[in-house]
C-alpha cells in the first residue's frame with residue numbers, strides 16, 4: 001500500500017530523496033492535487049456559488065463519486081481532528097490533519113498563519129482557547145495562498161475578531177473567483193491588506209518577513225519569522241505553496257525560480273520548516289518527538305539539513321515537471337487526479353477480495 005502511495009506521489013514528480021524523507025498521507029497528496037487541479041478550472045466563467053448543489057459542479061457536471069468521497073474525508077472529524085499543540089515558546093499548531101494553521105505569539109497580540117475552512121474554523125478557535133490563546137488578540141491573519149483550505153476561514157476571523165487579513169494581490173483575486181465545486185466555496189473578507197515581496201509585518205517585538213514565491217499559485221506568500229526555544233532563537237520558514245498541481249512551462253519555471261530564491265536567499269540560515277501542509281515538514285512526527293523530549297536535548301523541529309534536503313527535493317521534482325512540460329508529456333492535473341483515484345479504488349477492491 002505504502003509503495004503504491006509513493007508511486008502515486010511520483011505523478012507529481014517528487015524525487016527519491018523526498019519520498020524517503022516524507023511519508024505523505026494520501027489525503028494530503030490528493031488534497032494538493034485537487035485544490036490545484038480544480039482551481040485551474042476556475043478561470044472559466046462560472047455561475048454563482050450559491051446556485052450549486054452538493055454532488056455537482058457549478059456548471060452542472062457530476063462530481064466523480066471517488067472525488068466526492070475524498071472531499072468527504074476532509075470534513076470527517078475522525079480523520080482530521082488534531083489537538084492543538086505548542087511547538088515553540090511563541091508558536092502553536094492549530095490546524096487539522098491535512099492542512100496546517102499556526103499561531104505566532106508576540107508582545108502585542110497574535111498573528112494567525114492560515115485559517116483552515118468551514119467546518120473547521122471553530123476547531124481552530126477552540127484549539128486556541130485550549131492553549132490559553134484568546135482569538136480576540138489576533139491582529140493579523142497571514143494567508144499563504146488563495147485556495148479554500150488556507151483562506152476559507154479568513155472572512156469569519158476578520159468579522160468576529162477584527163483581524164487584518166493579508167494576502168498577495170494575485171491571491172486576493174484567486175480567492176474571489178467563484179468556486180467550481182460547492183465544497184470549495186468560501187467567504188472572502190471585504191477588506192484586507194495586500195502583501196508585497198520583502199515587506200515586514202511588525203507586531204510588538206516580532207517581525208514577520210513576507211516573500212512572494214509564485215508557482216503553486218501566482219501569488220504564493222512564504223514567511224520568515226523568529227521562533228523561541230528557551231534562550232535560543234531560530235529562524236522559521238513557512239513555505240506558502242509546495243504542490244506541483246498546475247500546468248505550463250512558464251508557471252513551472254516561476255516555481256523553480258521561487259525555490260532557487262528560497263534556497264539561496266529567503267531560507268538561507270533558516271533551520272525550522274513549518275509548512276502550510278504538516279506532511280511537508282514532518283510536523284506530526286516531530287511533534288511526537290517533542291512531546292518526549294528530554295531536558296537539554298535538541299529541539300526536534302530544528303533541522304537545517306532536513307529542511308535543505310526538503311528544498312532540494314522540491315526543486316528536483318519541479319525540474320522533472322519542467323522537462324515534462326517542455327516535451328509536452330506533462331499530464332493534465334485533473335486527468336492525473338482521476339487516474340490516481342481510479343487506481344486507489346481498484347487497489348481497495350483487490351485488498352477487499
Ligand SMILES: [Zn+2]
Nearest residue numbers: 035036145147
Ligand atoms: Zn493550494
